Amino acid sequence: MSESIASTPQLAQTQLTIWLGYLGLIPFFTSLWQIVTAVNDGAGIHGASLFGLYAPYVFITYSAIILSFLGGALWAKGRFNQQQKISKVAIIFSNVMALSAWASLILINFSSMLTMFAVTLLMGGYGSLLLAERSLDIDSQDNTYWRMRLMLTMIVIAAHSLVLAFLIREF
Numbered sequence: 001m002s003e004s005i006a007s008t009p010q011l012a013q014t015q016l017t018i019w020l021g022y023l024g025l026i027p028f029f030t031s032l033w034q035i036v037t038a039v040n041d042g043a044g045i046h047g048a049s050l051f052g053l054y055a056p057y058v059f060i061t062y063s064a065i066i067l068s069f070l071g072g073a074l075w076a077k078g079r080f081n082q083q084q085k086i087s088k089v090a091i092i093f094s095n096v097m098a099l100s101a102w103a104s105l106i107l108i109n110f111s112s113m114l115t116m117f118a119v120t121l122l123m124g125g126y127g128s129l130l131l132a133e134r135s136l137d138i139d140s141q142d143n144t145y146w147r148m149r150l151m152l153t154m155i156v157i158a159a160h161s162l163v164l165a166f167l168i169r170e171f
Helices: 002-023 025-040 055-079 084-107 112-136 143-169
Strands: none
Touching: 002 025, 002 143, 025 055, 025 143, 055 084, 055 112, 055 143, 084 112, 112 143
16 A cells, blocks of 8 residues: 555656656747748748747757756756766766757857757757666666657657758758
């Protein structure tokens, strides 16, 4: 009986994580939808606007924030890893990801080419973070979490690929 009581908070936490993870896709889809709509209407990606802001930049800024957030989660996992060498690498890598996200926000201010590089940098960051986080939790039995992380990462990478394709198309 005490075992089911102990697992109830963990189950609630997992469900909350899953809900928040999938809800986090809404800003990606909203800005991507505006881009697709503008391209289909003939205005092109440069005519894509969300709340009066350039939709690709809304996409990129949200992406940078989420990548930094995930880097912070890796930092936390790295701090509690028993193997000191892996722990140090995870903490340093989390900082590299946060700095990459920050760099992407700076790059978009210079040129269309650097905007495409920023999207590519962010896209690579998501895949890299998934692999890094999984390497820390290789023995984890939380299959529900890992299925969610894999699905979210694949969706986010696909969304970045579409934005990148639209940027290249109009370059």
